[in-house]
Amino acid sequence: LWESKKRSRAVVVSAKMFVDEMRSVAMKLHTKDQAKEGGRKSSSSNKPIGKLQPSVEGYLKFLVDSKIVYDTLESIVQNSANPSYAKFKNTGLERSEKLVKDLEWFKKLGHTIPEPSSPGTNYARYLEQLSETDPPGFICHFYNVYFAHSAGGRMIGKKVAGMILDDKELEFYKWDGDLKELLQHVRDDINEIANSWSREEKDHCLEQTAMSFECSGEILQLVLS
Numbered sequence: 438l439w440e441s442k443k444r445s446r447a448v449v450v451s452a453k454m455f456v457d458e459m460r461s462v463a464m465k466l467h468t469k470d471q472a473k474e475g476g477r478k479s480s481s482s483n484k485p486i487g488k489l490q491p492s493v494e495g496y497l498k499f500l501v502d503s504k505i506v507y508d509t510l511e512s513i514v515q516n517s518a519n520p521s522y523a524k525f526k527n528t529g530l531e532r533s534e535k536l537v538k539d540l541e542w543f544k545k546l547g548h549t550i551p552e553p554s555s556p557g558t559n560y561a562r563y564l565e566q567l568s569e570t571d572p573p574g575f576i577c578h579f580y581n582v583y584f585a586h587s588a589g590g591r592m593i594g595k596k597v598a599g600m601i602l603d604d605k606e607l608e609f610y611k612w613d614g615d616l617k618e619l620l621q622h623v624r625d626d627i628n629e630i631a632n633s634w635s636r637e638e639k640d641h642c643l644e645q646t647a648m649s650f651e652c653s654g655e656i657l658q659l660v661l662s
């Protein structure tokens with residue numbers, strides 16, 4: 438009996454969960470410079486940020502536009518009538534309040550906080566529409582925004598801090614609690630929601646990954662503006 442129990446557990450563990458599909462589609466969209474698993478060659482339009490010279494001004498634009506995106510995701514999840522979003526309330530991955538603190542810090546140092554620009558405001562508007570019309574699509578963006586920030590976003594933050602902020606670690610890159618565990622809870626919730634999706638809905642969700650890359654990529658480019 439023990440042997441057969443062990444075997445059936447192994448089957449469950451090795452079955453490909455939907456979040457693994459989401460991750461593998463996302464990893465293929467990275468360039469080889471960005472991540473080892475990347476499936477694209479780098480071009481002049483996506484040079485590694487660490488090899489270029491960022492400015493505090495550009496970085497502030499990036500933080501402000503990121504904040505609009507997190508404000509939007511977090512208010513959709515808090516207020517939506519759609520029950521499948523309720524799982525994503527208080528995941529511990531929320532970034533909006535952290536960014537408020539970081540922007541206050543810059544302001545105290547005498548920097549002017551810019552108005553949000555079109556990469557952030559357009560993406561926010563798009564996310565609002567998607568959340569109402571297309572839950573699998575919306576959840577794709579939700580996943581990519583939070584997970585990208587926990588991975589590549591953190592590396593970029595460290596690099597930029599080393600180059601222009603005297604290694605100051607911003608709140609944007611700090612989580613209350615164990616980040617790995619927080620991420621795993623969200624993975625589990627996404628897998629559970631996706632269990633009720635048809636193959637078509639799953640494919641539709643995966644297809645939004647490219648759009649998510651494009652929108653977040655534009656915001657990321659603000660660092661260099």
Ligand code: HEM
Nearest residue numbers: 460463467471472581582584585588589590649650653654
């Ligand atoms: C994961 C780098 C942009 C989505 C990663 C990883 C790296 C990375 C190193 C970790 C791979 C691993 O698990 O070993 C970068 C860099 C970027 C960038 C340098 C830009 C300069 C993006 C963008 C998105 C994105 C724009 C989507 C909006 C993801 C996702 C993961 C990931 C979903 C998987 C995280 C996980 O499994 O926990 N990235 N990335 N990345 N990235 Fe990016």
